[in-house]
Amino acid sequence: MIQVNLKWLNNWKANLLPIAGVAVLLAILFLYPKIEMQKRAPEATPGPSSAYKLNENLGPLSGKSNEARQQITAKVTREVGDELVYSAEGVQVLYLIRNDIFKVGITKGPFEEKKQQVEEWFQSFGLTQADLCRFGIEFMAGQNVKPTLTEVDMAPTDCKVAI
Structure with missing residues (x-):
């Protein structure tokens, strides 16, 4: 044992x-x-959404603006996610369904021309420049297109920017 x-x-x-x-x-x-x-771990750098405050511009839309929003988003088939509502060479406009905002990605310059092209596309639905400020539109671009993207660049032309 x-x-x-x-x-x-x-x-x-x-x-x-x-x-x-x-x-x-x-x-x-x-x-x-x-x-x-x-x-x-490096701290996350604020993305475009945190630099340009969409909420500073959002406000009640007129009946005409609401009609324009409905026309633009008429092809949206889902309830969540994002959907491409406009595409042209070097430009894509995504509609973020849950947030009810538009993200404009500019992938090919010149930035200012593409931004104007997208603003004109929105205005083709009967929106004014002031309407664009309340519409919830944010412009984004890569470093190769706009190396120094500012809050002013991210907002539609002549919109109030919170810094």
């Missing part, structure tokens, strides 16, 4: 401290790198 030395069981209080110490040490060794990685 094999005898097992069970002396350590009799003195469990004395053995508890080293076991707890090893457990704490292992926990620190495994968790410390994760904590350090979180500290070193």
Whole structure:
């Protein structure tokens, strides 16, 4: 018969401290790198939506503006997500359904010409320049198109910009 030395069981209080110490040490060794990685992670840079405050311009739309919105979004078939409502060379207009706003992506310059082209497209539905400010439109462009995109660039022309 094999005898097992069970002396350590009799003195469990004395053995508890080293076991707890090893457990704490292992926990620190495994968790410390994760904590350090979180500290070193770069902070997210604010995207265009946080720089240009659409809410500063949004307001009640007139009956004519509401009709224009309905015409523009008439082809939207889903209840969530986003849907392409206009596309031309170097330009895409997405309608964000849940947020009820339009994101204009300009992928080919010149930026100002493409922005004007999109504004004219919206105005072809009977909207005025002032209506565009309340309509919830945000312009975006890549670094290759507009390296210094500002809040003014992101808003429709002549709209109030919150800085």
